[in-house]
Amino acid sequence: xxxxxxxxxxxxxxxxxxxxxxxxxxxxxxxxxxxxxxxxxxxxxxxxxxxxxxxxxxxxxxxxxxxxxxxxxxxxxxxxxxxxxxxxxxxxxxxxxxxxxxxxxxxxxxxxxxxxxxxxxxxxxxxxxxxxxxxxxxxxxxxxxxxxxxxxxxxxxxxxxxxxxxxxxxxxxxxxxxxxxxxxxxxxxxxxxxxxxxxxxxxxxxxxxxxxxxxxxxxxxxxxxxxxxxxxxxxxxxxxxxxxxxxxxxxxxxxxxxxxxxxxxxxxxxxxxxxxxxxxxxxxxxxxxxxxxxxxxxxxxxxxxxxxxxxxxxxxxxxxxxxxxxxxxxxxxxxxxxxxxxxxxxxxxxxxxxx
Amino acid sequence: xxxxxxxxxxxxxxxxxxxxxxxxxxxxxxxxxxxxxxxxxxxxxxxxxxxxxxxxxxxxxxxxxxxxxxxxx
Numbered sequence: 001x002x003x004x005x006x007x008x009x010x011x012x013x014x015x016x017x018x019x020x021x022x023x024x025x026x027x028x029x030x031x032x033x034x035x036x037x038x039x040x041x042x043x044x045x046x047x048x049x050x051x052x053x054x055x056x057x058x059x060x061x062x063x064x065x066x067x068x069x070x071x072x073x074x075x076x077x078x079x080x081x082x083x084x085x086x087x088x089x090x091x092x093x094x095x096x097x098x099x100x101x102x103x104x105x106x107x108x109x110x111x112x113x114x115x116x117x118x119x120x121x122x123x124x125x126x127x128x129x130x131x132x133x134x135x136x137x138x139x140x141x142x143x144x145x146x147x148x149x150x151x152x153x154x155x156x157x158x159x160x161x162x163x164x165x166x167x168x169x170x171x172x173x174x175x176x177x178x179x180x181x182x183x184x185x186x187x188x189x190x191x192x193x194x195x196x197x198x199x200x201x202x203x204x205x206x207x208x209x210x211x212x213x214x215x216x217x218x219x220x221x222x223x224x225x226x227x228x229x230x231x232x233x234x235x236x237x238x239x240x241x242x243x244x245x246x247x248x249x250x251x252x253x254x255x256x257x258x259x260x261x262x263x264x265x266x267x268x269x270x271x272x273x274x275x276x277x278x279x280x281x282x283x284x285x286x287x288x289x290x291x292x293x294x295x296x297x298x299x300x301x302x303x304x305x306x307x308x309x310x311x312x313x314x315x316x317x318x319x320x321x322x323x324x325x326x327x328x329x330x331x332x333x334x335x336x337x338x339x340x341x342x343x344x345x346x347x348x349x350x351x352x353x354x355x
Numbered sequence: 356x357x358x359x360x361x362x363x364x365x366x367x368x369x370x371x372x373x374x375x376x377x378x379x380x381x382x383x384x385x386x387x388x389x390x391x392x393x394x395x396x397x398x399x400x401x402x403x404x405x406x407x408x409x410x411x412x413x414x415x416x417x418x419x420x421x422x423x424x425x426x427x428x
Contacts, residue, residue, distance in 0.1 A: 033385065036383075037383060037385055037387065040383075040387060041387050044387065044391070160386075161386065220410075221385065221386045221406075222385075223386070233405075233406070234386065234390060234406065235389065235390060235393050235404070235405050235406040235407075235409075236405060236406075238390060238393060238394065238397075239393065239397065239403040239404075239405070242394075242397050242398075242403075243397075243403060274390075274394070278394055278397075278398065281398065282398065
């Protein structure tokens with residue numbers, strides 16, 4: 001389905017990553033594969049370093065740290081936030097919502113709309129959709145959109161399929177009215193029949209965690225994980241992205257009467273370098289217009305990767321100026337969404353470390 | 356078929372692949388080679404194969420036959 005939004009912008013963007021960094025070379029010994037093959041994997045997928053939380057750091061810890069930074073740096077006034085949207089697949093609790101946890105920990109005002117959204121790699125776009133819609137209300141002037149995940153806590157360290165790419169991070173986007181500017185075009189599709197391609201089978205009400213769900217099993221390819229862990233059907237996800245994303249972008253550009261030449265950057269979710277390069281080749285987009293360097297620097301942090309690719313690569317351009325960007329997210333659900341919008345100038349576009 | 360075998364050899368980083376070559380017998384066959392083959396077949400033939408399809412296959416010839424069959428659909 002297609003969407004058009006008017007009078008909306010992102011006015012600032014902050015990313016928070018754990019200071020704790022691990023490298024693929026250190027972790028390689030946990031995998032049951034020949035060293036040469038793991039080195040090949042590193043090269044093809046672009047794996048190198050990733051940031052993961054230590055101990056029991058939770059989603060709200062990263063988000064509260066980031067919001068406090070914005071308050072202290074006078075980049076955001078707490079009283080201005082009228083809505084707090086938290087997009088996460090790794091909430092602090094089943095209940096209450098992590099947005100309520102964050103609101104309470106920061107002592108934010110009661111005149112506030114708090115909402116959690118359970119979304120992953122398309123989560124930044126889902127969050128923007130909701131933020132844009134809330135701004136239809138005059139009582140909402142600023143929306144704080146938080147994307148956060150600490151999925152490393154749910155990935156088996158002996159799963160070469162998922163562990164080397166996982167990253168933990170949070171991002172805070174301030175969304176408000178633009179006053180003027182161009183229309184924002186977007187589209188979204190969802191397919192729940194393919195919901196098992198990316199899932200954590202146990203730990204919910206369908207299959208509560210137990211001793212059995214904690215037993216590591218070989219999936220047949222020397223990767224060991226249990227039902228409490230994230231499970232990803234790599235080839236199904238690869239095919240999903242290669243089949244669904246190019247026509248989605250084509251349709252988006254068509255709706256906006258734009259061509260790829262009109263786009264300064266294709267800022268896509270960052271599953272791994274391999275998948276992004278295959279996508280760029282298929283869509284005939286030069287690699288330098290589609291950065292793919294986030295997995296190797298920080299890891300894949302689901303819905304946080306689009307903010308990460310922005311703050312890591314385009315900070316100078318966006319603080320001083322603006323650019324036309326095509327954003328796209330694709331993953332769990334399955335969900336795939338894209339958006340064509342003008343980004344910048346931002347009041348802030350930073351990356352900070354959670355100690 | 357010849358072109359297909361050549362592409363397969365490039366992806367598997369070996370000098371030559373024959374129709375009778377058994378995929379799983381390549382020294383370096385693993386989930387990464389499987390994904391590389393899946394990507395090659397997607398980019399070159401517009402056909403989507405799953406990891407499970409590859410597990411069921413024996414030889415390069417069988418892989419080629421499956422690609423042709425899927426492409427016809």
